[in-house]
Amino acid sequence: MSDIAIKIDGLTYFYPADEGTAPVDVLRGLTLELESGSFTAVLGHNGSGKSTLARHLNALLLPKGGSVYVFGMDTRMEELVLEIRRRVGMVFQNPDNQIVSNVVEEDVAFAPENLGVPSPEIRERVDEALKMVGMYEFRNHAPHLLSGGQRQRIAIAGVLAMRPKCVVFDEPTAMLDPRGREEVMGIIYKLRREYGSTVILITHHMEEAARADRVIVMDSGLVAMDGSPREVFSNVEELSALGLDVPEETRLLYELRREGLNVPLCALDARECAGALAKYFKKTGDIPSGSRTERNADGK
Amino acid sequence: MNCSALRGGAAVLKDITLGQYFPGDTVIHRLDPRTKILVLIVYITALFFAETPVTYALMALCLAAAIWISRIKLSVMVRGLKPLVLVIVLTSILNILYTKGEPLFSFWIITVTREGVMNAVKISVRIIMLVMGTFMLTYTTSPIMLTYGLELLMGPLKKLKVPVHELAMMMSMALRLIPTLIEETDKIISAQKARGAEFDTGNLFEKARAMLPILVPLFISAFRRADELATAMEARCYHGGENRTRLNVLKLRLRDGMALGLSAAVLGGVIVLVNMGI
Ligand SMILES: Nc1ncnc2c1ncn2[C@@H]1O[C@H](COP(=O)(O)OP(=O)(O)O)[C@@H](O)[C@H]1O
Ligand SMILES: [Mg+2]
Numbered sequence: 001m002s003d004i005a006i007k008i009d010g011l012t013y014f015y016p017a018d019e020g021t022a023p024v025d026v027l028r029g030l031t032l033e034l035e036s037g038s039f040t041a042v043l044g045h046n047g048s049g050k051s052t053l054a055r056h057l058n059a060l061l062l063p064k065g066g067s068v069y070v071f072g073m074d075t076r077m078e079e080l081v082l083e084i085r086r087r088v089g090m091v092f093q094n095p096d097n098q099i100v101s102n103v104v105e106e107d108v109a110f111a112p113e114n115l116g117v118p119s120p121e122i123r124e125r126v127d128e129a130l131k132m133v134g135m136y137e138f139r140n141h142a143p144h145l146l147s148g149g150q151r152q153r154i155a156i157a158g159v160l161a162m163r164p165k166c167v168v169f170d171e172p173t174a175m176l177d178p179r180g181r182e183e184v185m186g187i188i189y190k191l192r193r194e195y196g197s198t199v200i201l202i203t204h205h206m207e208e209a210a211r212a213d214r215v216i217v218m219d220s221g222l223v224a225m226d227g228s229p230r231e232v233f234s235n236v237e238e239l240s241a242l243g244l245d246v247p248e249e250t251r252l253l254y255e256l257r258r259e260g261l262n263v264p265l266c267a268l269d270a271r272e273c274a275g276a277l278a279k280y281f282k283k284t285g286d287i288p289s290g291s292r293t294e295r296n297a298d299g300k
Numbered sequence: 301m302n303c304s305a306l307r308g309g310a311a312v313l314k315d316i317t318l319g320q321y322f323p324g325d326t327v328i329h330r331l332d333p334r335t336k337i338l339v340l341i342v343y344i345t346a347l348f349f350a351e352t353p354v355t356y357a358l359m360a361l362c363l364a365a366a367i368w369i370s371r372i373k374l375s376v377m378v379r380g381l382k383p384l385v386l387v388i389v390l391t392s393i394l395n396i397l398y399t400k401g402e403p404l405f406s407f408w409i410i411t412v413t414r415e416g417v418m419n420a421v422k423i424s425v426r427i428i429m430l431v432m433g434t435f436m437l438t439y440t441t442s443p444i445m446l447t448y449g450l451e452l453l454m455g456p457l458k459k460l461k462v463p464v465h466e467l468a469m470m471m472s473m474a475l476r477l478i479p480t481l482i483e484e485t486d487k488i489i490s491a492q493k494a495r496g497a498e499f500d501t502g503n504l505f506e507k508a509r510a511m512l513p514i515l516v517p518l519f520i521s522a523f524r525r526a527d528e529l530a531t532a533m534e535a536r537c538y539h540g541g542e543n544r545t546r547l548n549v550l551k552l553r554l555r556d557g558m559a560l561g562l563s564a565a566v567l568g569g570v571i572v573l574v575n576m577g578i
Contacts, residue, residue: 058535082537090535096480097525098532100473102321103442109547111536116543123547140323144479158536 003036005166005198006057006088010066013052013221026052028221029066034200036071036165039192041209041229042202044218045243050202053218054170057200058088071165086115089159089167093174095151096144104154105130105139111162122161129157132194133187149180156187166198167191174204181205206233206247210268217242234266249273320479321442327555328370329440333449335556340437342563346570347429354578355570356425362566363429363436370440380435381428388427392420443475445548451541452550465541477525484521488514 011030017023026049034040044050055061056068059075068075070084092098101107105126112122130136133153143151152172159167169188173181185208191197201212209215215232217225219242225232233239233246236254246254249267253276256263263280267273323329328336343362350356367377401415438446451468458464492513 060531060535082539085535085537090532092528092532092535094528097528098535100476100529100533100536101442101444102476102479103323103444106442106444106547110533110538113545113547114537114539116545119545119547119549122545126547142321142323142479144483162537 004033004069005036005038005071006032006034007069008032008053008056008066009069011053011056011063011068012065013049013056013061014064015052026221027056030222031066032216032223032226034198036198037196038214039199039212040201040214040216041212042200042216042218043204043206043209043244044224048218049221050218051170052221054090054168054200054202057166057168058085058090060090082115086111086162087165089162089164091152091156091159091167091169091172093171095148095155095175098155099143099151099158102142102144104135104141104143107143107154108139108157108161110158115162125161125163126157129160130154132160132190133157134183147180148176149183152176152180152184153187156184160191164197166200168200168202170202171204172201173208181208185211206245206250207269210247217244229268230266233268253277320439322372322376322439323442324371324440326370326440328366328436330555331440331559332550332552332556333441333445334453334550335552335559336437336441337446337449337453339559339563340433342560342567343433344430346563346567347426347433349567349570349574350426351422351574352578355573356422358566358570358573359429363432366436367432370436372436372439376439377432377435381431384427384431388424391423391427395420395423443472445550447472447475448546448550465544469541473526473529477522477529480525481518481522485514485518488517 009031011027012025013027014023014025030049030053042050042053052061056063056075057070059070059081062076071087073080073084073087075081075084099107100110108126108129109122112125117125126139127136130139133156135150135153135157138146138150138154143154146154156167156172172188173184176184188199188201189211192199199212201208203209210229210233212229215225215227215229216223217232217239224242225235225238233250236246236250239246245251247268249270249272252273253263253267256277261280262284264276267276331339343359347359350359367374396412396416396419397410399413399416399419401413404412404414404417406412441449447468450471451464454462454464454468497510497513
């Protein structure tokens with residue numbers, strides 16, 4: 001499938017400025033196309049405009065210049081707003097600030113209720129969404145008594161109940177402990193696998209971005225890098241210049257290369273990294289000075 | 301550092317049970333929220349008619365039966381009353397001091413009268429029963445259902461251009477944010493105490509000043525949360541009350557009729573008994 005889910009052309013945006021100061025452009029002529037069914041990670045340091053971009057994808061913000069088309073719909077068309085928001089769900093950073101009810105299933109029902117879905121179908125959608133995120137047994141619980149990861153899963157279910165074609169995650173794991181992060185990432189992969197949804201994941205975690213089809217790096221309101229995770233992470237220097245890290249494994253290979261070892265440029269996870277190192281050592285028969293690090297990588 | 305004081309601060313906040321809902325599957329939980337709101341209104345009216353020990357006992361019996369049926373723990377009920385102790389003590393003292401009548405004893409310039417003590421007891425019982433009755437409603441009804449019921453009951457006011465849906469939504473979001481803000485207040489208090497702030501010492505003015513470092517961050521955070529919540533609601537297609545449907549459609553059933561009839565009977569009984577002087 002190569003339909004275009006999102007088409008952004010020359011998008012500029014600025015927030016209303018305080019009196020007496022000129023508004024600063026947060027997005028500066030950004031152009032981007034996202035394929036339907038693709039999984040795109042968006043990276044960029046704080047303030048680079050990631051959230052501002054995300055909010056254009058479901059018409060929470062409207063372009064000051066340029067255009068945003070979502071599944072062929074212009075986000076500036078007022079009468080399409082609900083249609084657009086229904087297609088493009090959005091999960092925010094803090095689950096506490098997006099859950100609307102003190103009862104799980106009532107929260108998940110909120111979006112279909114707003115859309116005027118008939119009651120029996122709301123029930124169907126709520127049950128399906130809760131099962132999808134593995135929170136069905138908790139449907140009658142109070143969210144504030146659940147863990148952070150569970151709350152975020154409920155927030156995701158609340159978005160899935162709209163049956164969106166595309167889901168934008170704006171740093172969904174930033175407030176979670178490692179376990180909660182894993183739960184949420186598990187759901188994102190499942191969403192891709194089972195629903196074939198278009199996923200846009202804004203994140204600070206390189207390991208999360210490494211699993212995407214495509215990585216976009218933003219810098220001061222523009223796309224600074226764009227490519228497969230392998231292509232983007234191979235550029236350690238450029239990433240560092242943009243204030244970003246690379247996955248630990250890639251950093252290890254990068255440092256080894258700088259020491260003069262002929263290892264590949266990039267590895268996206270521990271297994272690939274260990275494999276690359278093993279192959280290298282087999283080929284050269286060399287006992288490197290970095291053998292301790294190799295064992296560490298192997299041990300993972 | 302005083303750890304028990306730390307825990308103490310948290311405990312008081314945990315006592316605020318407003319907006320709390322204890323999910324369950326009893327008849328009382330299943331009653332239509334409109335019924336529960338109306339029954340509560342009837343109950344409160346009856347409470348104000350009750351004058352005599354017999355009528356108070358009758359009301360207490362009804363309340364006890366409701367608590368028992370709903371399986372809400374008595375300890376939870378009592379815990380909810382704790383923040384009210386000060387109000388009850390103050391009204392009692394005022395009643396004892398300012399009611400004229402047959403003196404029981406007196407010292408200095410204070411005379412305690414029989415009527416004063418009676419009034420104090422009556423008012424205290426009334427406050428306690430009133431609050432417990434209200435708890436029965438909020439503990440057994442989820443905030444969304446509660447506000448849905450209110451919205452329907454106030455529906456006729458829409459003709460008078462009263463923004464009924466908006467008011468109901470505001471109330472439901474306020475109830476939604478209360479547990480979050482309580483949790484947050486707890487965290488801020490702990491953080492300030494860890495830095496050596498003292499909240500339990502000094503005169504009233506000093507105590508009030510000590511609260512400032514709690515209130516300021518709390519307000520800022522409450523506004524930020526409200527703002528984010530509004531954005532998240534919009535992202536989930538919220539656009540006012542037009543064409544909204546509901547997960548659970550409210551329908552009055554036989555049990556609702558029975559509950560209403562029963563409470564009307566109790567109200568009638570109380571009025572008759574009081575008029576007969578029993
Ligand atoms: N509501 C707002 N009002 C004014 N300025 C804002 C607002 N939200 C974000 N900004 C500014 O826009 C820039 C980009 O912010 P944002 O899109 O949130 O970046 P990111 O999500 O990449 O951290 C920042 O400089 C930020 O200060
Ligand atoms: Mg952001």
